[in-house]
Amino acid sequence: MASPAFPPAKDGFNDPSPSSIPEAPKPSYTSAFSPLTSVYSRFSQWRKSLDLPNPGTVENLQKEVKSTHLTNFMFDGGRADLTKSLSMNPAFQVTHSFTLGSQVSTPSYNFGAVFANNDVFLQGSVDHEGNVSARMNQGWAEHSITKIQTQLSSQAGHSMIQLEHDYQGQDYSLNAKAVNPWPADLTGIYIGSYFQSVTKNLALGVETLYQRPTPDMSEVTTSYLAKLTSDDKNWIATAQVQPSGILQATYWQKLHEKVEVAADLQVMAAPQRRDAIATLGAKYDLRMATFRAQLDSTGKVSALLEQRFAPTFAFLVSGEIDHFKASSSWFITNPSKLTFN
Amino acid sequence: MPSEETKERITKLVEVGRAALHYGWIPLIIYIGYTRSTPQPTLIKLISPLA
Numbered sequence: 001m002a003s004p005a006f007p008p009a010k011d012g013f014n015d016p017s018p019s020s021i022p023e024a025p026k027p028s029y030t031s032a033f034s035p036l037t038s039v040y041s042r043f044s045q046w047r048k049s050l051d052l053p054n055p056g057t058v059e060n061l062q063k064e065v066k067s068t069h070l071t072n073f074m075f076d077g078g079r080a081d082l083t084k085s086l087s088m089n090p091a092f093q094v095t096h097s098f099t100l101g102s103q104v105s106t107p108s109y110n111f112g113a114v115f116a117n118n119d120v121f122l123q124g125s126v127d128h129e130g131n132v133s134a135r136m137n138q139g140w141a142e143h144s145i146t147k148i149q150t151q152l153s154s155q156a157g158h159s160m161i162q163l164e165h166d167y168q169g170q171d172y173s174l175n176a177k178a179v180n181p182w183p184a185d186l187t188g189i190y191i192g193s194y195f196q197s198v199t200k201n202l203a204l205g206v207e208t209l210y211q212r213p214t215p216d217m218s219e220v221t222t223s224y225l226a227k228l229t230s231d232d233k234n235w236i237a238t239a240q241v242q243p244s245g246i247l248q249a250t251y252w253q254k255l256h257e258k259v260e261v262a263a264d265l266q267v268m269a270a271p272q273r274r275d276a277i278a279t280l281g282a283k284y285d286l287r288m289a290t291f292r293a294q295l296d297s298t299g300k301v302s303a304l305l306e307q308r309f310a311p312t313f314a315f316l317v318s319g320e321i322d323h324f325k326a327s328s329s330w331f332i333t334n335p336s337k338l339t340f341n
Numbered sequence: 342m343p344s345e346e347t348k349e350r351i352t353k354l355v356e357v358g359r360a361a362l363h364y365g366w367i368p369l370i371i372y373i374g375y376t377r378s379t380p381q382p383t384l385i386k387l388i389s390p391l392a
Contacts (some may be wrong), residue, residue: 009348067360084383084386086374086386086387087374087377087378087379087380087382089379090377090378092374092375092377092378092388094371113370113371113374113375114370115370115374116378118357122369122370122373123370124367124369124370125367126367132362132363132366132367134362134366150362152359152363152366153364154363159359162385182355183351184343184351184352184353185348191352226362254378297366302371313348
């Protein structure tokens with residue numbers, strides 16, 4: 001009978017000793033790609049050997065210029081922030097903030113809460129009218145962050161949401177953004193950008209904006225970016241060009257440890273509208289004060305002095321003279337900041 | 342393209358999520374912060390600006 005002979009034969013098949021059968025090479029489906037993967041690894045090795053710096057994010061392209069110019073710091077009225085740090089690690093603080101006596105906006109109250117640990121940053125604030133703004137950052141790895149930012153209002157049409165993912169590689173930055181995406185028909189604004197260091201000093205990038213206000217209407221605009229940084233990072237020149245005819249060029253230089261100057265040129269050369277504005281500004285950091293002065297081609301001269309009397313109390317004086325319109329305005333404000341532990 | 346019914350459902354879902362976020366976001370941060378803080382603060386410190 002053949003049946004008793006089967007089991008030993010089967011056992012021998014099922015139980016091969018490691019020495020008797022040599023380890024076969026891995027299945028061939030990965031080796032089919034091996035030329036590609038070896039080219040890729042050689043390419044990434046070569047890229048690593050170039051040792052290019054990360055170019056920074058597209059969003060922060062003009063960060064230095066914006067912090068030198070005073071446009072973002074103009075402020076009017078009185079303001080008090082009461083910040084209470086309830087915990088240091090993880091960071092948890094609540095802020096009560098009051099603004100009063102502004103010529104352009106009504107008095108307001110704002111309550112804010114911030115929680116942050118190593119990977120998560122949560123921030124929320126609510127004003128006296130019930131509008132909530134929320135911000136959440138989640139870090140996945142060292143250079144990979146997802147950011148969500150929303151504005152929630154009880155009035156219809158005033159709410160917005162922005163979803164963003166930011167990835168910073170060794171010598172490049174990638175960013176994808178969606179503003180007010182609507183899942184039912186995919187309308188919204190989508191922005192993608194790629195920024196790559198080309199040499200140690202020069203970085204080039206593209207930013208594409210895809211707008212889809214209604215399902216049957218869409219528009220794509222691409223802009224090109226360049227950033228030139230000096231070896232010692234003492235000056236930075238940037239340019240952003242949109243093929244439709246918009247150019248923004250900036251130059252920032254650190255003249256001294258405490259003195260920074262910045263120039264900004266915006267040119268619009270579309271067929272229906274031609275316009276250009278140049279702005280020149282300087283910032284002085286003194287021991288207890290910061291002084292910013294600015295002059296632009298529309299004839300405006302403005303200055304802002306921030307005097308800090310104590311770490312928690314500051315006094316701001318800002319003024320603006322419009323020479324072409326022959327008008328001037330002055331603001332004296334005192335944003336005071338009280339911190340309790 | 343999703344059907345009208347699905348679209349309506351998505352709209353309702355987004356509306357509910359929006360309302361939940363609107364009223365729940367600040368309490369959520371305060372709850373997370375309050376429970377994870379070291380040392381845990383007293384409740385009065387959390388609410389009153391002057392305590």
